Amino acid sequence: MTGTELKNVKVLAANIRIDILKMLEKRGYGHLGGSLSIADLMAVLYGKQLRYDAKNPDWDERDMIVLSKGHAGPGWYCALANCGFFDKEWLYTLNEGGTRLPSHPDRTKTPGVDMTTGSLGQGTSTACGMAQGLKLKGSEQYVYLIVGDGELNEGQCWEAFQYIAAKKLNNCIVIIDDNKKQLDGYTKDILNPFSYEEKMKAFGFDTQVVPGNDVEAIDEAINRAKAVKDSAVCIILDNIKGSGVKYAEELMANHSVKFNTEEMVNKNHAAIAELEAFVKGAE
Ligand SMILES: Cc1ncc(C[n+]2csc(CCOP(=O)(O)OP(=O)(O)O)c2C)c(N)n1
Numbered sequence: 300m301t302g303t304e305l306k307n308v309k310v311l312a313a314n315i316r317i318d319i320l321k322m323l324e325k326r327g328y329g330h331l332g333g334s335l336s337i338a339d340l341m342a343v344l345y346g347k348q349l350r351y352d353a354k355n356p357d358w359d360e361r362d363m364i365v366l367s368k369g370h371a372g373p374g375w376y377c378a379l380a381n382c383g384f385f386d387k388e389w390l391y392t393l394n395e396g397g398t399r400l401p402s403h404p405d406r407t408k409t410p411g412v413d414m415t416t417g418s419l420g421q422g423t424s425t426a427c428g429m430a431q432g433l434k435l436k437g438s439e440q441y442v443y444l445i446v447g448d449g450e451l452n453e454g455q456c457w458e459a460f461q462y463i464a465a466k467k468l469n470n471c472i473v474i475i476d477d478n479k480k481q482l483d484g485y486t487k488d489i490l491n492p493f494s495y496e497e498k499m500k501a502f503g504f505d506t507q508v509v510p511g512n513d514v515e516a517i518d519e520a521i522n523r524a525k526a527v528k529d530s531a532v533c534i535i536l537d538n539i540k541g542s543g544v545k546y547a548e549e550l551m552a553n554h555s556v557k558f559n560t561e562e563m564v565n566k567n568h569a570a571i572a573e574l575e576a577f578v579k580g581a582e
Pocket residue numbers: 332333334336368370371417418419420446447448449450451476478480481482540554
């Protein structure tokens with residue numbers, strides 16, 4: 300990454316976080332931790348790696364994202380809004396009747412969303428099918444499959460991974476958001492997964508582990524993954540649920556959060572102000 304690219308991606312990540320905080324506070328509640336933990340990844344994808352045309356979201360040669368951990372939809376919507384897919388005002392209609400931004404992504408409703416998700420596990424299979432279809436067509440498009448660590452409790456994921464690895468679908472970049480927590484606790488306490496790295500390697504994936512909040516490391520890992528020609532590829536984000544927003548990282552129950560107390564609203568406003576100061580300082 301050049302210095303300018305790095306700055307732009309960091310600013311994009313901060314803007315995504317600002318909008319996540321604002322939209323969820325406006326809604327009164329929402330999936331805070333898992334949306335924040337994909338902010339840096341989304342910034343690298345939309346700020347650097349992804350081929351897309353925001354004014355023509357159905358462009359034939361676009362890369363595609365399958366956000367299998369669909370409850371982090373708000374994080375994705377904020378990336379799309381910041382990159383010109385739709386007006387930022389839409390963010391404040393999250394999950395309302397008639398909205399174009401339902402709580403979980405719906406490919407029939409939101410520009411830039413190519414696969415409907417929300418039932419955990421299923422996105423792994425749909426991404427696998429999309430990647431296989433693109434391979435058969437001889438297309439150079441990529442599918443970025445984003446999976447949660449808790450989501451990996453779903454057996455369906457492992458069936459899809461077995462297929463992706465066996466067929467060497469290196470156009471499906473599997474990204475595991477290992478943010479250590481799932482809905483109501485630590486992933487290791489609920490169903491100890493042992494080592495995802497060893498598991499993915501054993502399945503046949505070229506596997507890299509990178510800090511989930513280091514945009515340069517994420518970018519380099521994607522570059523490396525794209526250069527792998529003879530096997531499936533996986534990037535594990537060593538991450539923190541709520542990443543990049545201190546109060547959210549420190550909150551134990553940070554999966555779905557309510558903004559119904561003065562304390563929460565104050566903490567949220569302070570976090571927004573801090574991120575806005577960073578963006579201003581970078582200008
Ligand atoms: C099949 C299915 N079972 C249960 C749920 C409810 N659910 C939503 S999010 C979640 C926890 C997911 O944890 P993780 O994948 O680690 O996501 P993150 O930490 O990124 O929020 C659960 C159980 C669901 N959406 N789909």
